Amino acid sequence: MIKAERQNKITEMLQDEKKISVKALSKALGVSEVTIRIDLEQLENKGVLYRTHGGASLVPKKEISDKGQNQIQEMLFGEYLKYDEHKERIGKLAAGLVQEGEWIFIGQGSTCYFVAKELVAKDNLNVLTNNLCVAAVLAQNPKSKVVVTGGSLIHQHMFLAGDMLLRSLENIFISKAFMGVSGIDFKGGFTVSNDAELRVYDRIKNITQELIIVADTSKFGKPTFISIGELSMPDIVITDGKLETEYLECFSENRVKVLY
Structure with a gap:
């Protein structure tokens, strides 16, 4: 054939x-x-x-045949629909950490979208997210429980942020938080592209038992705009390949587990 x-x-x-x-x-x-x-x-x-x-x-057929619907879907997902084998690997590793029935948070960014894709088939899945692309992909599993935070839409990246998001996270506690970053280096630590992401991180760090950074190796050695914390900040870092020895030693010294 x-x-x-x-x-x-x-x-x-x-x-x-x-x-x-x-x-x-x-x-x-x-x-x-x-x-x-x-x-x-x-x-x-x-x-x-x-x-x-x-x-x-x-x-669904409507998404394939209806040109207008295709345009809406393209606006919603944008780069997130592009396949990336490196982010897929990270997604698989991240999904393997999720236990049945526990509440997790999945944050903004395309890597977090790939985490969600690997979780679609899981039973008894409970997800809190500010990432509209994550919510859309998890909607394929009607048995999953998905809660979308409030907040103002950051249009370019399709996530919610701002004061309404922070208020929606009051009195919330989660087992694990999967978060993406824009850059990682020794001087700036973990960095993001805008202050909206910084405010999300500051709140999530205080309500999760485990903070898990998901980032492919291309992010290392490339700081961006705003530091959200030192390299000792997370509990786990998930990437797609072996890191340089200096990073591995730094994470080991700070008891940060690295998966790749």
Whole structure:
């Protein structure tokens, strides 16, 4: 079966099943799981499906056929719909830390979106988020409990911030917070691009048992605008590859666990 025929078959199977696993597709089509994952990546880039943890979910027909809807979806997700294998790896590692039934926070940024994608298939999932793209992807699982904070929309990055967000987090306590950053270096520590993100971090640090930074290796050695804390700040750092020895030693000395 050639690639085009195989991808058409995958689309047909998804139209019937709505969701399907890589393993099931591999068995049905008689090809390796690696081949299926490549097919799913290409179909996702075409807007046919969403890839989920271990499988795929069909994009509703209205989103495919309605040009206006496609434009709205593009405005909503923007860069978040672009596949990134490095952020996907981080997402898988992050999802592996989430325990059934616990409340977690998922913050702003495209890496956090990939964390959400890997959590879609989890049962008894409880998520608090200020990231509208995270909320949208988790909406694919009707069994998940998703609470979106209040706040003013930061249009370019599709997250909520401001005084209303801070008020919405009063009397809230969570087990884990997954947060993205714009840069990491020894002088500035963890840095972000604007003061709206700084205020979110300041509140989240005070209401979570574990603060988890998710950032690919390209962020290291590249400080941005505002420091949100020193390298000793988080409990865990999740990245996509081995870090330079200096960073590993610094995290180790400060009892920050590194996953990659």
